[in-house]
Amino acid sequence: DADVTQTPRNRITKTGKRIMLECSQTKGHDRMYWYRQDPGLGLRLIYYSFDVKDINKGEISDGYSVSRQAQAKFSLSLESAIPNQTALYFCATSDLHRPGGQETQYFGPGTRLLVL
């Protein structure tokens, strides 16, 4: 979805390096998410943010940190990359329509990260 962009699309780094993955959205959504997907596995939530001042840990936040710089920008950092962080990373945004409504998450194209 062109409304959600991720940079870089591919990244090779070395063990111990700090790297940042960036996500931008033009959908005007308050909610943003970072997921990790390993080959043959599902989506695992790393961090999520319901608005600019709200940051929450997901199920696998260890070794990661995030920054919500603005409504449209949500960055994921690997403080000291390790090989088992090699994965496909997705950013997503969502709108939540309540009461009795629904939430649709819109995913970016993904960043393929290789840690050597």
Add this chain to the structure above:
Amino acid sequence: QQQVKQSPQSLIVQKGGISIINCAYENTAFDYFPWYQQFPGKGPALLIAIRPDVSEKKEGRFTISFNKSAKQFSLHIMDSQPGDSATYFCAALFGNEKLTFGTGTRLTIIP
């Protein structure tokens, strides 16, 4: 803690057949159940969704069946085509929380 259980993990179906993917949940507060479709190299995208006040929703060849008493819902793909080959995720939502995703099913349609 996994709140939405999805099965099978992988599924192979012949072209023209019916593909069925199942999900089960524990939290009776869930009130919105979407399915997402992910093609290789792409991010997941919303495919179809259902609310618990109906037992079935159909969009083209895709149907969600919902069994509230059993706390189960399933995706049926009729007349499955090679272009349907993808990974499918069920999900559930309640209140102002975030979507909870199942573990995914890799579907392969063979000629």
